[in-house]
């Protein structure tokens with residue numbers, strides 16, 4: 001196995017610092033004519049770190065099992081390197097969301113140059129995975145979001161990734177300026193993973209996604225090994241509907257349920273309380289049976305804040 005780290009983008013910043021975006025390539029040493037390539041990206045949003053853990057675990061596994069790699073694994077753990085360094089979701093200074101800046105170009109403003117460099121580097125990969133971790137307000141169980149337009153090619157791959165839920169979005173709701181839309185349009189089968197919570201690491205989710213990535217890589221002939229990576233069967237949004245729960249009042253959300261619980265209609269999810277008066281302002285009960293796949297993490301809520309998303313197989 002050959003391991004090389006390369007700078008895919010570099011720019012001098014006005015403050016005398018250098019912005020550098022790097023990728024590491026793990027390449028099997030067997031001389032195959034056409035090696036399959038998977039590219040794994042995280043940190044397009046600088047405050048989302050769960051993907052860095054999953055990518056670290058994958059790199060460690062490859063370092064421990066160099067003989068099992070047949071294809072090419074490219075990792076880009078911190079695309080928005082400046083955002084990661086400054087705990088910022090968007091690209092600092094310009095205050096733009098890199099995942100709304102694709103495909104970019106060479107002559108674009110700095111964020112557009114970065115996403116262009118990333119796109120050019122990944123172009124030609126067979127598969128790409130873009131790992132996100134929600135934000136600081138909401139916790140997500142490991143799930144995959146895919147665009148209906150590309151679901152014929154991406155849904156079978158998504159099922160190999162050991163996630164709990166696959167959410168297929170209608171083409172109309174999908175933004176074209178994203179990483180996944182750009183790479184899917186260029187012929188790389190691209191999946192978006194959402195898991196965990198912003199600014200934090202969830203160890204068990206890192207392990208869960210590692211197993212899924214190894215399973216996918218084995219199925220696709222990127223690694224070869226005896227080991228069977230057993231994966232869970234995800235729910236998909238094709239077989240049910242998603243219900244949203246929003247806060248009816250402003251206050252402090254005190255949760256009663258573990259995340260990712262299978263819940264029944266009228267189960268208590270939590271209370272919105274007033275620390276000032278000692279009152280319960282609202283009792284929140286599940287509107288349907290299903291799995292709670294998104295749950296409010298940050299406890300201060302305002303009227304209308306998203307509290308939970310529940311996937312229901314009732315209809």
Ligand SMILES: [Zn+2]
Nearest residue numbers: 045048132133
């Ligand atoms: Zn994100």
